[in-house]
Amino acid sequence: MTAGLNTEFPVPSVVGFLLDPEFIETWLGEGAVLDWSVGGRIVIPPTVGEPGDSVAPASTAVVQHVRRTQSSFALRAVWGGRAGNSELILRVSTRPQGRSRLRITETGIPAGNEAKRAQFWSEVLGELDWQITAASDERRRFRQALVVVHGIGQQRPTTTLRNFVEAVFPDMKGTRRFVKPDYASPLVGATSVTVPGRWAMNRPTTDVYELYWAHLIRDTTTSEVYAWAFRLVWAPLGNIPRKLQPHIVIVRMLMVTVSVALLAAVTFLFVGNSRGTGVPAILAGSAAFLALVPGLVWKVAGLFGSSAQNLLIANILGDASRYLDSQPANVQARQSVRETGLRLLDELHDSGRYGRIIMYGHSLGSVIAYDILAHSWTRRNRSHAAAQSMKTPALRAVEDLMNPRSSPAEPPPISTVRERQNAAWNEFTGNGFRWLVSDLVTAGSPLAHARWLLSPDKHTPFKQLVADRSMPTCPPQTTPVRSPKPGRMRAAFTYTHRYCIPGEPRLRPRSVLVPDHGALFALVRWSNLYFPHTGFLHGDPVGGPLQPTFGRWVDDIKLPQPGGGAFGFAHTKYVDTSRSRAHVALLRGALELPVTADIVFWLNASSSRTTRNPDGEDS
Structure with missing residues (x-):
């Protein structure tokens, strides 16, 4: 007996859904068990029939063989645990255009039970097809927002936005883009650009916004710049x-x-x-x-x-002196810029239109984007709605990277870190928490010189700001806590958050593990692009690698010069395609425009879209 189902999702997504402990009962029935490791058990719920009747000859199967790759999955189990009895074979194989096919084969069924088993698997696959269809529909409705923060200079509204879209979405040439009024921005007359999705590339419809702030920093005097420059020149040499x-x-x-x-x-x-x-x-x-x-x-x-x-x-x-210098005369200008950015992020989060937000900042705009994310995170990281689950294995997996089992420990590859961060973000949003920012991308960032530029005074070094969690790092700063293992300590950036859901008795609060106020980059991936700096002005002296300052989980991407080795000053060339596209291709990859998520994510997205309660704030 063989039953099959074609799906629109790739093999890893389908397999992740089939084997997810929360969803096994969804498609196999209440009480089902599917332990896919070799030697694990498969239990079909007894409501299907008697063991000798519907699951002949026993209701429990033992997994004998598992093979899992990016393009296929195969599982073979035998009922009763001995070869020669009836077998259950589950296969997921790749189909064209990123799709897959699920096939279930059962052999050795006693005569007279074939029809019952066929009906059972038909019902199972019917339920599975309904769940996958719901996820597929949600994927088609899914939208993401990309916020572009411009750098210093006499920037004009929408100029940076249009140049950015032209460079980052070259595959859309000849395809109609939609330039719309920007209803989220507080700037009157602002526009956004909608880039239609391409699900063959796993890229949803993307609305690109510009956080325009140049008009908020004006009337800078020469004396203010003198004072700032003098303090920089005579700062501690270290x-x-x-x-x-x-x-x-x-x-x-x-x-x-x-x-x-x-x-x-x-x-x-x-x-x-x-x-x-x-x-x-x-x-x-x-x-x-x-x-x-x-x-x-x-x-x-x-x-x-x-x-x-x-x-x-x-x-x-x-612009740089007014924003980077924390003198009292500059506080109001910095406050205005940050409030504008926070209002934009809040509007995007609360609109209900988006399932994901990406932040991109160039030059001083990268510092502004970083600041806005840090402040927005402290405001929103405990704000939630009702959710299906409060389990946090993905968040635990991120924290486990800070607690290596071997000593001396080798740092995990950046690809492993980013996979776990993305999984933790999927889990966090699926648990009903209203945090949609998954990625920060910086280009030509002065944050490379944060120790020099951002120390508020000679008595407060930058490392003190990091230790106080005033400047989030990647990975987050940790606190030693007692490990479940006696006599051992564990580095932690999480804590147990107790909360109440509106309508439920307040005497029975729920609890869930959440990142602390400085652990922004437990969930948000940080990519940093820079042109290498040599000589005095060759390359980009403003930007540079961020790992030495903000942590080893920052993905520093060194770009090739945009026109050969003798191009010269390159700080303004991150989206310049006049000489080369190689560096823009790396920028496009860093933005992670394709959505990396499995079916479970899309099902959670659909649930949170329908159950989101704007008043369900943390108590």
């Missing part, structure tokens, strides 16, 4: 990136040398050789000149017209 240290030392030496030389000249001209100036006068004059050097440089720039000053200060350095 906080300055190694590649920039020689240049900073040269600048310091020039400032001191020129000030001393000018002081000596002034002394010679106005004081004369007969009267000594003394060491205090020289030191005072040197200090005064250190404050005058930036003004002299600014006056030299003014010789080339006021536009040079505007370009250097108001349009470029001004």
